[in-house]
Amino acid sequence: MTTLETRVSIAEALTAVTQDGLPFRFTAYDGSAAGPEDSQIHMHLASERGLSYVLTAPGDLGLVRAYVMGDLEITGVHPGNPYGLMQMMLNQVHFHRPTPAEALRIVRGLGWSHLKPPPPPPQEHLPKWRRTFEGLRHSRTRDRAAIHHHYDVSNRFYEWILGPSMTYTCAVYPSLDATLEQAQAEKYDLVARKLDLRPGQRLLDVGCGWGGMVRHAAREYGVRALGVTLSSAQAEWATEAIERDGLTDRAEVRFLDYRDVPEWDFDAISSIGLTEHIGVRNYPSYFGFLLDRLKPGGRLLNHSITRPDNRYRSTGAFIDRYIFPDGELIGSGRIIAEAQDAGFEVRHEENLREHYALTLAAWSDNLEAHWDEAVAEVGYPTAKIWGLYLAACRVGFERNNTQLHQILAVKLDPNSNAHFPLRPTWLS
Known part of the structure; x- marks a missing residue:
């Protein structure tokens, strides 16, 4: 040195x-x-x-x-x-x-004068009581505030980044030349095929975002779909989209904590991008709640960002304070173990890491293409944060710092028959 x-x-x-x-x-x-x-x-x-x-x-x-x-x-x-x-x-x-x-x-x-910390930027999210009352992490009130920080930025802003599908989760690319919209449709359809959705069934989509899975399932598979989100902006946009698509008789999105869903006996549950927000220590109650809401033989598809190992560590100061307050990641092994301990039979899992890198590249391209509009909508500092975040996450998935796992699980019926085919159709 x-x-x-x-x-x-x-x-x-x-x-x-x-x-x-x-x-x-x-x-x-x-x-x-x-x-x-x-x-x-x-x-x-x-x-x-x-x-x-x-x-x-x-x-x-x-x-x-x-x-x-x-x-x-x-x-x-x-x-x-x-x-x-x-x-x-x-x-x-x-x-x-x-x-x-x-x-x-x-x-x-x-x-030495440079050791006096300047005030943090106003875009930074850090509740003053976070360190003092750590036990409040993932309470209903605090989760609502964390979701509001990230998802209620501006529906128009998200439209520019996400494109027409308004889908803010990993797409599934059937080929390298597929468009983002084709890949998002393929993701929803893959989830539907894994859940074996059929006309007349009831689907619960927890953490439903702007209602993409709810609308796809109702439109393409004829199910009655209920989605819940903690973002009021998402619920408003999704409700308008459901009405616009003529799906009000089969699809609904509520501004509601998933823990407060009163209905029971769903045929299937999809959780696409929610697990990252609930906290690792809350996995037992999370999977227990979902198990209770399913009828015997019902399926759960859990789609979430994961780590390449099962050692717990923080997401890092940038992600925690600017992007996903209170977000937590862990490996797929821990998620599978918690689902099994709750009573699910895990039938299939796969890692879609490369697909998320492609998804993030498409979102970055969209933000660059709509840069002037994005800056006008949310301000230059916030737009810069998003550019940095999307690009950094893309590299993280390319480097295998982060992964994306879909885990399919079944609630057994009383005679231990999971009603699961010998050769699932989505593997054909």
Whole structure:
């Protein structure tokens, strides 16, 4: 490691904590620079406030705060689709933790005044009582607030990103040249085939979003479908779509916590993108509730983002404070075990990781294509956050940092007959 003098430039401090240098150009307001001069991507730390953000926040949170507030400027990539930068940051930039002595020299050289944390950006979500009352995590009130933070941004904003399907979960690409809309329709149909939906059956879709699965099941399979969501904006949009599609006699979406669904004896339940929000310690009650709501022989399809292992860890400060407050991920093994312990028989699982990377690429392209409209709708800082989030998640799925599992389970009837075919039709 390079010996640091009493005064340290920002670029020197940065290169001191990176193992292999920077693959992009970095400059700072103090005139220092690092990284290849001919790099297409250029990151510029523009102010002392930006340096204070970086020095006083854990992990990547400081960089995100500086970026959101405009103190960290990035050129060479589109703010709606900074995939190239995210590839470099996650694949080529390797930070190492300095020793206490090294950290002291760096901070002293940069100036003690930069250790006073600036106020976080207004887009950051962190309830003041989070650390004091951790037991309130995933209460009905707190879950409603967390869902509101992410999903009630603007239906128009989501329309630009998600496209006509208004589907905010992993698509299933039948081929690499399939469109996003074709892939989302294939996802819904795959879920329907796994659930073996038939006319006249009753489907419950928990965490239904904008009602895509509810409408597909009612329209294509003739079922009576009920969807529930904690987002009032989603429920409003879905209800209008159901009316527009002429499905009011078979489909309904309610603004309701899934735990408050009063009906019983559903033939099938789909949970597409809800498990990430309920908390790992709540899996027993979650699967127990769903088991109770199914009739004997009924099926559950659980579709959720997972980790490649079953070791619990936080989602990280950026995701927790800007994207999915209180979100939690775990491996498919833990989810399967909890479903089995609740009384389900697990019949099939598969990992659709590559499909989510393709889905995120399509969403990023949509955001870039509608960038001016998105900025006008939600503001430049929020739009930048979304660009960063979608691109980073895409790289995460490509690197196998995250996965997407569909798990199919059955509620046995009293004589242990699951009514499950020897060769499921979706495997044909």
